[in-house]
Amino acid sequence: MSDVTPLDKVGEFGLIRRIQQTVQLHQPSTILGIGDDAAILAPTAGQEVVVSTDLLVEGVHFDLTFCPLKHLGYKAVAVNVSDVAAMNALPTQIVVALSVPSRFSVEAVEELYEGIRLACEAYNVDLVGGDTTGSRSGLTIGITALGTAEAGKAVRRSGAGPNDLLCVTGDLGGAYLGLQVLEREKQAWQADPETQPELSKYPYVLQRQLRPEARMDVVHELRDLGVVPTSMIDISDGLASEVLHLCAASGTGARVFTENLPIANPTLEVAEEFNLDPIMCMLNGGEDYELLFTVPLSAHDKIKNHPDITIIGHMVEKSEGANLITKAGQPVPLRAQGFNHFDH
Amino acid sequence: MSDVTPLDKVGEFGLIRRIQQTVQLHQPSTILGIGDDAAILAPTAGQEVVVSTDLLVEGVHFDLTFCPLKHLGYKAVAVNVSDVAAMNALPTQIVVALSVPSRFSVEAVEELYEGIRLACEAYNVDLVGGDTTGSRSGLTIGITALGTAEAGKAVRRSGAGPNDLLCVTGDLGGAYLGLQVLEREKQAWQADPETQPELSKYPYVLQRQLRPEARMDVVHELRDLGVVPTSMIDISDGLASEVLHLCAASGTGARVFTENLPIANPTLEVAEEFNLDPIMCMLNGGEDYELLFTVPLSAHDKIKNHPDITIIGHMVEKSEGANLITKAGQPVPLRAQGFNHFDH
Numbered sequence: 001m002s003d004v005t006p007l008d009k010v011g012e013f014g015l016i017r018r019i020q021q022t023v024q025l026h027q028p029s030t031i032l033g034i035g036d037d038a039a040i041l042a043p044t045a046g047q048e049v050v051v052s053t054d055l056l057v058e059g060v061h062f063d064l065t066f067c068p069l070k071h072l073g074y075k076a077v078a079v080n081v082s083d084v085a086a087m088n089a090l091p092t093q094i095v096v097a098l099s100v101p102s103r104f105s106v107e108a109v110e111e112l113y114e115g116i117r118l119a120c121e122a123y124n125v126d127l128v129g130g131d132t133t134g135s136r137s138g139l140t141i142g143i144t145a146l147g148t149a150e151a152g153k154a155v156r157r158s159g160a161g162p163n164d165l166l167c168v169t170g171d172l173g174g175a176y177l178g179l180q181v182l183e184r185e186k187q188a189w190q191a192d193p194e195t196q197p198e199l200s201k202y203p204y205v206l207q208r209q210l211r212p213e214a215r216m217d218v219v220h221e222l223r224d225l226g227v228v229p230t231s232m233i234d235i236s237d238g239l240a241s242e243v244l245h246l247c248a249a250s251g252t253g254a255r256v257f258t259e260n261l262p263i264a265n266p267t268l269e270v271a272e273e274f275n276l277d278p279i280m281c282m283l284n285g286g287e288d289y290e291l292l293f294t295v296p297l298s299a300h301d302k303i304k305n306h307p308d309i310t311i312i313g314h315m316v317e318k319s320e321g322a323n324l325i326t327k328a329g330q331p332v333p334l335r336a337q338g339f340n341h342f343d344h
Numbered sequence: 345m346s347d348v349t350p351l352d353k354v355g356e357f358g359l360i361r362r363i364q365q366t367v368q369l370h371q372p373s374t375i376l377g378i379g380d381d382a383a384i385l386a387p388t389a390g391q392e393v394v395v396s397t398d399l400l401v402e403g404v405h406f407d408l409t410f411c412p413l414k415h416l417g418y419k420a421v422a423v424n425v426s427d428v429a430a431m432n433a434l435p436t437q438i439v440v441a442l443s444v445p446s447r448f449s450v451e452a453v454e455e456l457y458e459g460i461r462l463a464c465e466a467y468n469v470d471l472v473g474g475d476t477t478g479s480r481s482g483l484t485i486g487i488t489a490l491g492t493a494e495a496g497k498a499v500r501r502s503g504a505g506p507n508d509l510l511c512v513t514g515d516l517g518g519a520y521l522g523l524q525v526l527e528r529e530k531q532a533w534q535a536d537p538e539t540q541p542e543l544s545k546y547p548y549v550l551q552r553q554l555r556p557e558a559r560m561d562v563v564h565e566l567r568d569l570g571v572v573p574t575s576m577i578d579i580s581d582g583l584a585s586e587v588l589h590l591c592a593a594s595g596t597g598a599r600v601f602t603e604n605l606p607i608a609n610p611t612l613e614v615a616e617e618f619n620l621d622p623i624m625c626m627l628n629g630g631e632d633y634e635l636l637f638t639v640p641l642s643a644h645d646k647i648k649n650h651p652d653i654t655i656i657g658h659m660v661e662k663s664e665g666a667n668l669i670t671k672a673g674q675p676v677p678l679r680a681q682g683f684n685h686f687d688h
Contacts, residue, residue: 040498
């Protein structure tokens, strides 16, 4: 590459100045952004603030062999915004903490920040602060997102009641199958570096893995429909794990009907190619960053034909447990098999 | 050790539950803490919110050979609270993002959290959320701190004017000399593992390095005195670097008088033992987490005899530059020589 500037040439302050120049602030609540000891925000009266933090760690959450830095920056923001969305809140600001190996160039860090900037634009979020430091090993991206909701209106995991409808946005399993494709191609490439990776055949699942979107669109649409979920969570670890979280927090059970689970055709095709059970991919794949939520039965008419929402089941009394109901009507206890990041 | 539980035995959710049980919430603005997709906060009407984030990275900011985990947890909170203090704001909540190598035991993570808990208690801050994940390499601790200040009353770096008095809290250079002691003893131990480290002779500088305090006490005292700084920053990179930050942000120069710089006797003794210039240790050592601030001349009488505050100089017109004034009255341009974490 021709334009490569070593990080130690510009230093931390030089890097901050370069990043600061690309930042635009849009939120009226942002009083002071990057450049002081802390950002200053002025929350609107009558609004509550939601706060969520997520770390993305090289070798655990991403592999730079196949994850472009711009996508990674975008994804790091999206997964945090997704947590804000899961509170039925609107994202307002983020702060970004980066630990960057010295093998990175200034241009590589700027590429990462370009993804962060694009996501900030897409979700109407202000980047208001951060910390950029070295790393002895891999890249780590820590983002804390702030959002806002009318006082008392943030939606928790704990508000579901028996008979509430259980809904999911979009479709499931794609991000997991995207990862399978990437890992297969990486192995092929490691075995024979002359191989060209076969990626162009899989645009849908790759995009689901590399550049997921937070479902802010659905948060806005639910508001427009006047539907307030009784509980909500985003799907990071896998549908089964998240259903169990809602049940545990709400003190309910749940019935999830396998034949209702939404899967996209390209996802189904990749599952077949990999001989993987599509139901298992949807239940345990994780990283889809769709929203899982419950609404009162009375909201049924408003959401039953919504193109981005699928009713996959309903909540029941706690004593009944959380079950998957097969096509044949058989209940199978739901089990969490999400990632265990400690289990290497 | 007898009680060692591997991390993968309890998993991320098990760990979160264990941590959650030790958390107590005190801030009236905390509506919902750990356990949902995001925490919910209710800022007081008329108050602004300040936000700051900091990463501590193993091998860059700390060395587990000589840094006890409980102290590390405490320090991680203190350095973030210090950023809130530097805005003249009061800390209210933190979120903690941890990336933990699998070699760590559950007990080790709990030890780290015990330090975090102690700091939360000391600074009256609520731990309201976090993310705990694996790491392929070292330990990384990312903390985001929130604080509160009356609307329009947060103190920035940019408000100093010529003739404002330049003040510093506590004393300087200790944290840097503590690091020198630790590194010397580590080298001795690496050369001969039978050596007992000589640490008991250096309690003051070691405590400055391993367990610094944020100067919230001074923030409260300034309020009690009715003194509002015109600009403020905390000393993380070193006094020289921070004076230059205040000057750059405020559009001023500064005069810092060497004979006014505060150093503690134990720090001075260690500097002599290591043949290091105490002035250089105070100017460039860093990590003291004292506050550097300016006040109007009119505040002179209120602070001149304050035991925790030293007037080290004053601001001047920008054209005069930022200079250290030696005992002989000679001006020497101040230069930032803080850590460059990218420069390994």
